[in-house]
Amino acid sequence: MSDYGEPAADPLPGRAGPSRARRLRLAALVVLLVVVVVAVIRVVAAAGPPTREQLRERAGLTGKQTLLIGVKDDQPGVSQQLENGAFEGFDIEIAYMIADDLGFDAPRVEFLPIESEDRARRQARAPDGRFVTVDLVVASYSITDDRRQKGVNFSAPYLETEQSVITRASDDRPVTSLRDLAGRKVCTIGTSTSEDRLTDLLTDLGATARGRNRISECVQELYDGTVDAVTTDAAILAGFVGPRPPGELPPMTKLKNVQELRHWDIGDDGSELWGVNTGPNPAMRDLVNLSLQESATGPDGERWRAAFDRYLRSEQPANNPQQVAVDRQPEPGPEDRVEVRRWPWERFALPYPHRPGPALPTGVARRGRRSSGC
Template sequence: MKLRKVTAASAAVLALALSATACGSDDKDDAGSGSSGGGTIKVGIKYDQPGLGLKEPDGSFSGFDVDVATYVAKELGYDADKIEFVETKSADRENAIARGDVKFIAATYSINDERKEKVNFAGPYLLAHQDLLVKTDSDIAKGTDLNGKKLCSVTGSTSAQNVKKDIAPDAQLKELGGYSECIAALQSGAVDAVTTDDSILAGFAAQDKYKGQFKLTGLKLSNENYGIGVKKDDTATTDKINAALTKMVSDGSWQKAVDANFGPAGYKNEPAPKIGDIVS
């Protein structure tokens, strides 16, 4: 009799444990609650890139990357009010993913072989091109014109290094913490040009406070395939994000986001890339 009582109690404890486990593993958690839990998701974006990822004065967020991240998160099971946007600067993107600070990153994150060794990439979801932003009266018209000139880019970005290595070895590099700092340096004359992706530069050039002051050279110095960074070997989340990106293109939401965020700057975007189609 005593043995039967113990067995019954153990069975009850086991049932409770199984029940609790089942309640704690719903589809949303599997989809990407990451380290935040509680039915929310942390997503890495940029805070200082108009037209792509910008934190507005009222605390809201705007830009193409924000729209893409919001769409993807919804497909993973999270409404907009369940998204916590986390600032992820270029130099810290791989670490933020590895630490579990964010579930995924949509932050003008160009796919390349070195980065693929550290993170998974979904996408690409936009094909941009490296370009130069200069003052409207600048005589810089081609890459070699940068020799002897001051060129600004952001710490951790490969853009300026690529220019110095392949195009203008005598360019004087100046690396700052954010693109807004580079644009301010260009406005003041502290640098002669800013280099990064044309999508980013177009967003800055379209701001009211800079209208008419800058121009894009249109050089298309490189192809930048924007992907969404995910923790290394997290194939399940990567596949879900790829499915979400495919749906975003097919239902027209991708083009609407492009028009809303880049249209005012007159930016000529490339067609939506196919998943896994990397343009070298």
């Protein structure tokens, strides 16, 4: 205003004031930045790795209500069905861990018993007796080149163990290698890597090798004296040697004439690496590998260790000198590593919605789970 109440004249008619010019330049800069960001996002989205949600969609998990997982039901410490129909064991905890990362909390996971010869086809028994195709197989399944060549799509390994032998403690004949089983009757799981080794080696030494569908059948024959020894992966045999953790319900598969057993280290320098049969969908395999990768190399590793400590490490004292399993999770190889797109702002977002809570202390059971028997 002038001294006489009239509006002051613009000192530079036809030009914007300094503050207005700065606002215009700032607005133009913001528009330019938005255009650049949108362009970068489009390029990355088109050429970069997929997001976790894109993998879930490609794997057919979007909108899926229940995840079916084939598991063993007669392997104490690894995967065993209890009298109430629930499942417990190391494999069960690994299956829950993977399912959580795939977006399925415990009530939406259904376990179905699967036999060894059906693991490649992913055919498990439903409660009504029908055979159904499961989404995943987590069933002490050793990764081998032969199985891969026959079409089994394995994940990265999640456990490393080795082949071993158990005998009745009353049998004082030592077993330091498979050759010491010459002339004896030996049982193992049919269609297993252990059966292949028995057929190749023991037949020439005069041993009788017999395969059964279930390891519990072999152990029952050992109790009954029908066979002299049982051989398969040490992590599987260990559960029959050591006492079961306290506070657990009796198993559904009951054995008779139970006797004390002895676990023998046969000096096997090979490794049995267990993997998940993920089926033919590459996105499903990537999701499972991503879960195992995050568990092995990231902050989620406590889940694996809690499962190992509860079910496998607790068996070690009763199984010495045979090592039950290697007490660290195998790291995925280069061929199993998965990259997913994660935008910078996601670092400050809420955690992935299906991540489980803190690992449970050893000896504390989870509650509220639904099993295929309930």
